[in-house]
Amino acid sequence: MAIKVLNEKCVGCKLCLPTCAQGAITMSDTKKAFIDPVKCNYCGACLDACKKFKAILIQVDRKVSDVDLSLYKGIWVYAEQRQGEIASVVYELLNEGRKLATQLGEELCAVLIGNNVTHRANELILHGADKVYVVDSNCLKDFNDESYSKALVALVEEYKPNIILTGATALGRSFIPKVAVMLETGLTADCTQLDIDEYTKLLLQTRPAFGGNLMATITCPSFRPQMATVRHKVFKKAAKDPNRKGLIITKNIQEDCLLARTKLIDFVKEVESTVNLSEADIIVSGGRGLGEAKNFSLVRELAQQINGAVGASRAAVDAGWIPYSHQVGQTGKTVCPKLYIAVGISGSIQHMAGMQSSENIIAINKDPQAPIFEIATYGIVGDLFEVIPALIAKIKK
């Protein structure tokens, strides 16, 4: 494996410089790009920037799978469910999956794994699935990483999908990595944008890295299926067509093939999180500016008035004003609601990493220099103890 700059082709345009996340490219005395082989991680980002001059060359001794890639067809959406309740992200994936299916001229399928879930398959067809693969078994009653992975892998090995999309939920991000390793294929986490490359027909998987400060587009050229987890609320939900017809394919798997070494003993619903932060359309978050625990009631009241969930910055959680499950940011939850109201949050890089892709952001802070205003749709500079009651009064009217 080696990377080199062809000096006779390099025009010294410097376009490659900003693409290197490793900081490995510098300009030599002769005004040609120089790539430090020790810093370079061979990501190939600079090649893309040098498309026009083709002056950068990576010689890769890459393993190529011996499977016939053309056998892999169709876009699969993993229909995450718990206690028979389909996660809302599934409908978003069906919508985006339909777009990819059309681009590729392949079918869109859903995969439903659980116990007593077969009756939910039609719901997936009405939202766009051409086929639904179902594994319905007693030993899939509770979600379990091992059993669910084995069921999904069995389906993949038999029906060979081209692409598998899964919601980047607590559950999806837990068990899909295992599935990818079992299949020895690539997986891209937390995608926020999906597309099909016009020429290669590969899935272009774009995701934030470095806490949202950089975006990376990733492909999986030589292995199948191409797998991605996708964030909530990035895509719109698929519309329901009550007349849609589709095929339900049930696969029976012997119970002893689905055994697991972990067991669910209990599920404890957190009392205060009546609304799931990652699924909420509106979030009102409080930060250090609230000053003390009891002032969180202001945030709660505003949230209640507009039917929102309650979030918090790390500072508020660390101060013990509200449990960790409410924390938004790099060390907490990544959210993407339609409306995010930041109350008394100055906007650290870590906090913004968790909420900057929200559709609309309202920032309320007394410091006009607070970084949160940089990403806000609307900012109100003022004392939150005056602004919030005023907002609540206007909303009640």
Place this chain on the structure above:
Amino acid sequence: MNIVVCIKQVPGTTKVAINPATNTLIREGVEAIVNPFDVYAVEEGIRLREKFGGKVTVIIMGPPQADQAVKTCIGMGVDDGIILSDRAFAGSDTLATSYTLAQGIKKMGGADVILTGKQAMDGDTAQVGPGIANWLDIPFVAWVKKIEDVNLAGKTIRVERMMDDGYEVIQSSLPMLLSVVKEINEPRIESMRGKMKAKSYKPVIWNAKDIECDPDFIGLRGSPTLVNRVFVPVRSGKKEIIEGATVEAKAESVVNKLRAAKLIN
């Protein structure tokens, strides 16, 4: 009890920023730190040893400079550290990384409990932990916020796993791998005695051959995914500061805008 903690060295995130003039990642003066999520795993490993006896070892894949990360963990009270370092590991994606770490753990003779942080601060994938568990064919539980009980004689462990809307209590057989969230503990700082030990500590370094790697599964060669393009996202904030003579006027203006956009009723 034999405890292994997998760690990663990442750029100290507070300083990761984009230079707006050149659109490049500012890396000058960015110190390498132990991935903050892994620090909770290291702390939990030390606590398990304090309770059950045995040994805690950290394992890291990276360049020889990764010894700084190992030294930090030694300073906290970890017994030993192993660095997996080889040019052949360069360009590893999560599949190749999980394979490599699993090979290292096999060479160590396995463990009763393997701990990882929930994800790394730079890549944010959360894929390496479950990958390692699969290569080692042991159970895995993600997002653990509490270890309720360990039964060494019966070879079981009971943990609380954080979900989006609550938490699950899960029982698993041992050996197993778990990834921890920050709620699990409050990590200790390095002690003076630990720092002294760390100063002269020399971690073991293993290369691809030492851990018997199949060349088809490591580095760029063993990585199915390719990074095609890296770019700086466009921030779409309108940055409109609401003007108004009084707080009431500002509030009314915002509420009207939100109602017009049908965001609130």
